[in-house]
Amino acid sequence: MVKQEVQKVLARYGVRKEHPVLVALSGGPDSMALLNVFMELGYSCLAAHCNFHLRGEESDDDEKFVVNYCLGRDIPLHVRHFYAKEEAVKRGVSIEMAARELRYSWFWELMDKKNLYWLATGHHGDDMIETFFLNLARGTGLRGLKGMQFRKGQLIRPMLALRRQEIEQYCYEQGIHFRTDSSNTDTAFQRNNIRHNVLPVMNMLNPSFFNTMMHNFRNLEEAWQIVEKEVISVRKEIVAEEGDQMMIPIRLIEKHPQRSTILFELLRPYGFNSQTVSEIIDSFEAIPGKQFFSANYRLVRDRFNLVVVPIREFKDELFYIDSEEKEILSPVHLKIRQFERKNDFRISRLPDCVHLDADHIDFPLVIRHWHKGDQFRPLGMETFKKLSDFFVDEKLSLVEKERTWLLLSGDDIVWVIGQRIDDRFKVTSNTKNILEIKVLNSVKERE
Structure with a gap:
């Protein structure tokens, strides 16, 4: 039954014998049975074993077991040691999640190194x-409920239609030794809790529960395909991406009949969970400015958009420009030149290229973020204006304000970079020397 099922799946997804396979080998019944079937069918296999050091000597004994097994059958084996508990703390995730990320990262690295096609x-x-x-309890949405796929890219799972009991029975019948993880009985782990406490109840309520769930997974997969198609369409039509910033128009997402599901799927890649998405939707009726956070991203509910940006620690850094500088790359890519004013000179009207009276400028110039209380005289005005009021007039979002850089001469703001210069530094009929500063955005300009 096991061999036939695996053979059927491999044929269905075109896993041919001329393509070597990397088999993830833990030493448990599932992976041992899988490796054995591949070998019986005549596939060329490499095995990969992870020692996560979660069970002391038992973890080391698992490693010794798979090493001896592969040595006795001339199967190439690769072993990697990880310290999953320490990694989980460092990454701020569960041990199970840390172990998963570690092993798959290594598996793909090994695949590339050995030029393998199938994992x-x-x-x-x-x-x-x-x-x-697990996903039902976590609220992962339809994506997390639809089940695993037999094939996902180069990853193949040939035994998804089989029960654990069938696989173990196959091992006993074929004389395949395997290791039993003692932690599988520890219900402190959520998966074990479900295995030992939830599923027995479901099987008691429905003796055909396994088959029912396989049918449910097929239905959920089809439902997910409908949702996925709509998410792709919405993303293409209304989502705007610029650099590392993503914007979703509130008005358009608010009108969508399935807005909760669609917004969750749009924000899921950025680490926002279903609870946070519900809070974001509730904020549509509130005043702008509310912020929401995932582990690595921040979402700002602006006046018209939901703006998603990476979380950064903004330091009050100062960047200096000496009088001899012709170009700087950080924090803004600027090209700088000074020249004597000629009769045919024309003042730039572009926001990313400014001309200033060089004789009114004191070097070194300073670039910094704006501070509360900053003020300047916007071009054309005779009075000072708070920068915060200027931002409101220009309809800048909170994120745009935070990302705005200022150019200063001494303590005076010369230019709100990319926005407006200060009237005190403008070119007049008396100007003799020009300072030109240009923001470079395109690759062509940089070259």
């Missing part, structure tokens, strides 16, 4: 059902 894992149907309940 095979021993996930089975019971794994998929357990993951369903």
Whole structure:
């Protein structure tokens, strides 16, 4: 049954024998059965084992077991040691999530290094059902409930239609030894809690629960395909991306009949969960400015848009420009030149290229972020204006304000870079020497 099922899946997804396969080998019944089937079918296999050092000597014994097994059958084996607990703390995630990220990162690295096409894992149907309940409790949306795929890119899971019990029975019948993870009985782990406490109840309520869930997964997959198509369409039509900033028009997402699901899927890649998405939707009726955070991103509910940007620690850094500088790359890419005013000189009207009276400028110039209380005299005005009021007039979002840089001469603001110069530094009929500063944005200009 196991061999036939694996063979059927491999044929369905075009996993041919001329393509070597990397098998993720833990030493448990699932991965041992999978490796054995591949070898029986005549595939060329490499094995990869991760020692996460989570169970002391038991983890080391698992490693010794797979090493001896592969040595005895001339199967190339690669072993990598990880310290999952320490990594989980460092990354601020669960041990299970840290271990998953570590092993897959290494698997893909190994695939590239060895020029392999297929990565095979021993996930089975019971794994998929357990993951369903985990994701149901976490609120991951339809994407997390639809189950695993037999094939996802170069990843193949040939045993998803099989039960754990069938795989273990296959091992006993074929005389395949395997290791049993003692932590599988520890219900402190959420997955084990579901396995030992939730699923027995479901099987008691419905003796055909496994088959029912396999049917449910097929239905959920089809439902997900409908949702995914709509998410792609909405993303293409209304989402704007500029650099590392993503903007979603509030008015358009608010009118969508499935706005909760669509917004969750748009924000999911940025780490926002369903609870936070609900709070974001509730904020549509509130005054602008509210912020929401995931682990690595910040969402600002602006007047017209939801603006998503990476979380950064803004330091009050100062950047200096000496009188001899012709170009700087950080924090803004600027080109600088000084020249004597000629009769045919024309003042720039572009916001990213300014002409200033060089004789009114004191070097070194300073570039910094704006501070509360900053004020300047916008070009054309005779009185000072607070920079915060200027930002309001220019309809700058909170994110745009935070990302605005100022050019200063001494303590005086010369230019709100890319926005407006100070009237005190403008070119007049008496100006003899010109300071030109240009913001470079395009690759062509940089070259």
